Amino acid sequence: MEILGWSLVIILFLVGIAGAVYPVLPGALAIYFGFFVYGWFFSFAEYNVWFWIIQTLIVIVLFVADYVVGAYGTKKFGGTKLTVILSTIGLIVGPFVIPAFGLILGPLIGAILGELISGKDFQQSLKAAWGTMLGLFTSMVVKIILQVAMIVIFFLWIFVF
Structure with missing residues (x-):
């Protein structure tokens, strides 16, 4: 069961990181769910209230930053809401x-x-499209950094603290 538990946690973490690049995947929520899978397979004893507060704040920052950074790039270069919507559809399709x-x-x-x-x-x-692309890629970088931070904090909490 230990191998199955760790396999599921690692798969969820990888899906989470992939979700930073490909928006159809659940991203940070997959990583967050990985924490619960670890708890169910092993123990919730390693977690305390500070672990959950830190991880939840990171998830909130992720969602806010994802929207704000992406929209900022579009708006900064003169794009419209329709541009944001169609570029997001283009990213998915x-x-x-x-x-x-x-x-x-x-x-x-x-x-x-x-x-x-x-x-x-x-x-x-073209100018607005450039801003949209810049915003999307900046958003991806921010998401990857924050999601890796979530995973690092998890491992530190489990094995160090």
Whole structure:
């Protein structure tokens, strides 16, 4: 059972990290659920209230930062809400439609279409698309850093504290 427990925890952590890049996966919630899986298979005794407060605050910061950083890049370069929506759809659908490059081309095409539909010229659409891409990739980096921090804190809490 110990191998199964650790396998599930590690799989959830990997799914969580992959979720930082691919938004269809649950990301931070998978990592958070991994903490419960560890508790169910082994023990909740290693956790205390501070562990849960720290991890929950990181998850909240993750969700807020994900939205704020992504939207900021779009707004900073003159994008609209439609641009944010279509670039997010492109991020989700792109890898299925264009397997090798969909993660980049999907949101880029979605952002350009969002701006063109909003009545902007092609040059302004490219500028807003660049801001959207910058925001998305910055958001991914922030998510990866915070999710790795969650995992490191977990291992420190289990094996050090």
